[in-house]
Amino acid sequence: MEKFSPITDSVNYTIPAYIRDHRLGYQAVLPAVEALRILSDTVLKHRPQTDVTRMRDIAFSRLLPVGADDTDVDLRITIQAVADTGDTRGTLSTRFTSRSGTITRMKEHISAVFAAPGTRPNALSRAQPVPPGDMRLYAAQEGFSVSADRLYRELVPFGPGFQSLTGHICLFPTHATGMAGTPATTRPAPGILGSPFPLDAAFHVACAWGQRYARIVAYPVAIRKRTIFKPTAPDEQYAARVQPLETSGGRLSFDIRIESLSGEIVEAISGVEMRPISGVSTGPPDWIIA
Incomplete structure (x- = not known):
């Protein structure tokens, strides 16, 4: 070596x-x-x-x-x-x-x-395409939906430059999904990693899931592994899919996939650890708690 x-x-x-x-x-x-x-x-x-x-x-x-x-x-x-x-x-x-x-x-x-340089891993098998139409109908099957406007107003209070989720975010006990992209007012320089906003949006989805099902406001502190199969483009929309792995001791962990609207997995992130940050995190609002 x-x-x-x-x-x-x-x-x-x-x-x-x-x-x-x-x-x-x-x-x-x-x-x-x-x-x-x-x-x-x-x-x-x-x-x-x-x-x-x-x-x-x-x-x-x-x-x-x-x-x-x-x-x-x-x-x-x-x-x-x-x-x-x-x-x-x-x-x-x-x-x-x-x-x-x-x-x-x-x-x-x-x-x-x-x-180190070496053979690139093959992309993961294709996922299901993103459900067409209003995401609220998808959430109505068994979960809970919250609009991106309300999420950024009451759950993840970021300004317009980091409001990278659109439409409705669907929260289920076993997973969560949101539509992610680069905010219209923000155009970062393209780079080898692609746009940073879809992954950041996935963190917002995970934060909302934690508020609903774990009753804590948690932020990312570590990631076990991240693989980019295809850089995300600033002018494209993606599905940010979040799967909770563990919710114990005031800490959360998730696996995340960023997918194209046709179901192609463009980025896989495993072992995302999230926890409350002292002096920053407060309790979630009552309306979001399951």
Whole structure:
């Protein structure tokens, strides 16, 4: 397996206006999906043979707040070889300085392991096409539907730049589905990972499921594995399908699939761990609780 000396790169990230719509409470924070994009792009810059569309052991260890007056943020990316696998580990950190200026240290916000070059996995078998017509009729079979407008108003209070679900979100005890895309007012630069918004929308679906069936407001903190078979396009709609795996100890875990409207699985995410965040999460509203 190829080994290389650790690489450190400084990235000055210009904060797009729409990032401020990604808020936890009253504080804007850098979205996990955007941090993953920055990390992947930087790893690819230094290690172009790395397959950044296959990643594992993703940890969202700390939120990265975006201040009201911030126009950019200095990031440090560290890239290291993973022993005996040929994989590459990347971490994204920021420098923290105490108010007195006497203490300076690095804070890690996200890390991921990217696959070594090799044979691409075959796409998963095709799923069922998305039900045509009004999703509320689909939910009426046995579940519960909530409009995207109400979800973003009362369950996941993000601004327009991150309102990536449309129509009605269908919640069932065993799964949940929502229609996802890139908000009309937001057009991120295309990249090898595709649009970050369908996956972010799937997190919103999972958050709504947790509020209804587990009675907690949970946010993603880790992902076991993510495989992108076909990058999502900003001008396309997708089905975000969420399957709960475990709901115990105040923590939730899910498997997620992002599918085209014809049923093609374009992205598979397994072992998404979610939990409440201290100082941010409050209880769900009464009307959503099953």
